[in-house]
Amino acid sequence: MVQFFMEMPIKNFRDERRERIISVARSVFYEVGYAGASMSMISARLGGSKATLYAYFNSKEDLFEAIIREQCGQMADLILAHTGSDDLRASLSLMGRELLTAVMSDEAIRTFQLVIEESYRNPQLAEMFHNVIQSQGRSNLTGLLQAAHDKGQIDAPNVLEATMVLKTLIFGDCHFKRLMNLKSHPTEAQLHRQIDLAIDVFMTYYGREADKAS
Template identity: 25%
Template sequence: MRPSSAAKREQILDAASTLFVQHGFTDTSMEMVAQQAGVSKQTVYSHFGCKDDLFTAAIRCKCDRYNLVDLLVREDGSLRERLLDIGRHFIQLILSEEARCVHRTCVAQVDTQPQAAALFFAAGPQVMIQGFTDMLGREAELGRVVMEQPRHAAIQFLMMVMGEAKLRSELGITPQLSDEEIDRYIVSCVDLFLRGYGYTEGQ
């Protein structure tokens, strides 16, 4: 992809992310994205064939910016260190204003526009779950943990990490948990998870 083409793609993704947060999937048009990005509608379609593709790319781009995919394939450091990094980046992502707004919109429109929720799940949570499942499967094969169902373990960890911080965020409960409180909770989640799956420090 030429530099100018790559730059336009980033412009389009940034514009789309902003509009999907502000207006939701249903009320955001490709024409609106083109206007926001300062490009022609034809340019938007040349990069993303339809609104579904654009929405999916915008969600994946957001995940990429939090380095979650890279963290799932890292091999340096202990498993505990890697899980701490995954937990911290994951909670930052799901508590971000953009992620919260898109999630709220998908839930609010699930009865009338189930397509948006399905796209969101496939582009975000499902990619994260699968990548984490693959990572844990590799750890199990190496004998570092004992788990028969890596996918179950991946979901258990991610749901546990969301915890009270996610619930307070969704319901608008104040005060929100401090960064220090969230980090202490993530450390406890990682240690509980590793004990449950037979991990020994130093492996």
């Protein structure tokens, strides 16, 4: 027990240090791009030695993966919070607004853009990005819909297909336009309108008869 309390400040310090490294690295990536960033540049921005940086991350690839995992983890948590809800339509509507707000944020959009910019030179980066999205965000959305199917709230025998349909409806074309810098973040009214329409379409197709009529 004494050892546990003695280790807590060290662990907290390491966590804070790691978060600061990720934050600084994110700023560097956004400023100069993935190809232009280097561990030396990130270390200089941190104001410490390279040895300290390498104690946490072996490469800029590891650092960028940590940024992606952090962002995807936050989105995955949004989905997980609504899994198993008794009011599926209300939960999907709220989750949809939260998820769309997250993926349309400046940080999320810039990360997407960096991966797209680098994908031809570094296809492994795009593959890693896709795998993280699959293992965190999409798997949680599949879990939510599987739980809803098991509870009889929706009829989705092909839950993977239903996941793809719901994600596409939620993102709409506004996410694509945002990636292309053709659209700013939607207003609250626009966001609600898009998600309400998306969930209505989804539930019209997948919802049980009683819920379709609601």
